[in-house]
Amino acid sequence: MGSMPPVVWSEDVLRHEPGAEIWVGVRTPGTEVPDRARVLLAAVTAAGAEVLRAQPHDDSILRAVHDPGMLHHLATVADDWAAGEYLALVGQDRVVPYFFPTAGMLDGLPATPPAATHARAGMWCYDTMTLVGPGTWEAARAAVDVALTAADLVAAGTPATYALVRPPGHHATRRAFGGSCYLNNAAVAAEALRAHGHDRVAVIDIDAHHGNGTQAVFWQRPDVFYGSLHVDPGAGWFPHVVGHATEMGEGDGAGATYNRPLPPGTADDDWLAALADVCDRARGAQAMVVSLGVDAAGADPESPLEVSTEGFRRAGEILAGLGLPTVLVHEGGYDLTRLGPDTVAVLSAFGS
Numbered sequence: 001m002g003s004m005p006p007v008v009w010s011e012d013v014l015r016h017e018p019g020a021e022i023w024v025g026v027r028t029p030g031t032e033v034p035d036r037a038r039v040l041l042a043a044v045t046a047a048g049a050e051v052l053r054a055q056p057h058d059d060s061i062l063r064a065v066h067d068p069g070m071l072h073h074l075a076t077v078a079d080d081w082a083a084g085e086y087l088a089l090v091g092q093d094r095v096v097p098y099f100f101p102t103a104g105m106l107d108g109l110p111a112t113p114p115a116a117t118h119a120r121a122g123m124w125c126y127d128t129m130t131l132v133g134p135g136t137w138e139a140a141r142a143a144v145d146v147a148l149t150a151a152d153l154v155a156a157g158t159p160a161t162y163a164l165v166r167p168p169g170h171h172a173t174r175r176a177f178g179g180s181c182y183l184n185n186a187a188v189a190a191e192a193l194r195a196h197g198h199d200r201v202a203v204i205d206i207d208a209h210h211g212n213g214t215q216a217v218f219w220q221r222p223d224v225f226y227g228s229l230h231v232d233p234g235a236g237w238f239p240h241v242v243g244h245a246t247e248m249g250e251g252d253g254a255g256a257t258y259n260r261p262l263p264p265g266t267a268d269d270d271w272l273a274a275l276a277d278v279c280d281r282a283r284g285a286q287a288m289v290v291s292l293g294v295d296a297a298g299a300d301p302e303s304p305l306e307v308s309t310e311g312f313r314r315a316g317e318i319l320a321g322l323g324l325p326t327v328l329v330h331e332g333g334y335d336l337t338r339l340g341p342d343t344v345a346v347l348s349a350f351g352s
């Protein structure tokens with residue numbers, strides 16, 4: 001096994017305990033659990049990685065990615081929910097939306113900010129699976145500090161760093177959280193690399209799902225390429241309505257988005273060929289962010305892709321072969337037996 005890149009970590013990422021996912025109206029235990037981060041930390045430590053503590057950062061780069069209203073919402077809604085006594089009233093201790101004032105509901109009407117906290121719950125999110133609890137904001141904000149610290153190290157000359165974070169981020173758009181994601185850690189890392197003087201940045205997303213949030217953030221941007229391989233949304237998979245091959249960016253960003261949707265059941269050889277194709281399109285970038293989800297693993301409960309640990313090792317070689325300064329930011333991966341080995345398999349290619 002090769003050596004490992006430095007790992008950036010914060011204990012605070014454990015503070016988010018969604019407790020459940022409400023999916024098709026049914027409360028399920030949920031798969032984006034704190035143990036994911038514990039498993040990853042144990043795996044990278046056992047592989048010999050140096051583990052560095054995240055440094056606090058102000059909100060300047062975070063605000064380049066997310067609407068301040070969404071940040072305020074996430075920072076305050078758990079306290080408002082507790083004060084609203086929804087636990088005593090209805091037995092619900094997490095913030096769960098029931099009302100979504102979509103563009104279709106408003107149909108051009110002017111909306112006022114809702115007075116009820118249970119209505120506010122649906123204002124900045126797009127699904128019922130992404131619950132907010134007492135430590136959600138603290139964990140999501142800590143993950144941003146981890147990503148920013150990892151980007152600082154790369155800007156200062158470390159060839160590659162791994163931001164060991166949860167909750168994940170690539171489904172979070174500028175103005176809405178969802179898909180178990182709250183703040184878009186990878187988009188923040190890309191903006192940080194830009195701020196550090198890397199004029200062209202590539203985000204390569206190998207999570208099993210399309211990173212709709214990251215794509216949306218950079219949709220009209222020529223300076224940040226977004227490339228993803230993922231299970232075909234058209235075959236019925238989250239995020240369902242975007243992530244198709246026809247989406248290639250718009251305006252100044254035309255040509256700077258590239259998607260390779262893959263059929264359910266896709267295994268190593270086809271998955272790696274798609275990755276190589278995505279990496280080819282990223283040529284010209286001066287730095288890279290990898291959205292490192294490992295939920296393409298065979299038995300993962302959230303995806304029907306069939307990638308092996310050896311496939312993840314080869315993916316690491318393809319990615320590292322670009323020779324770019326790289327921040328790897330963790331995304332999905334929900335099979336706790338594969339999470340550690342598959343992540344280490346990718347990271348090993350980035351050891352110096």
Ligand code: SP5
Pocket residue numbers: 023129168169170171179180181207209238293295301302331332333
């Ligand atoms: C970051 C990331 O990987 N987010 C995953 C979002 C996909 N979640 C879709 C959940 C659909 C319902 N899951 C039911 C699982 C039953 N085993």
Ligand code: ZN
Pocket residue numbers: 207208209293295302331332333
């Ligand atoms: Zn995923």
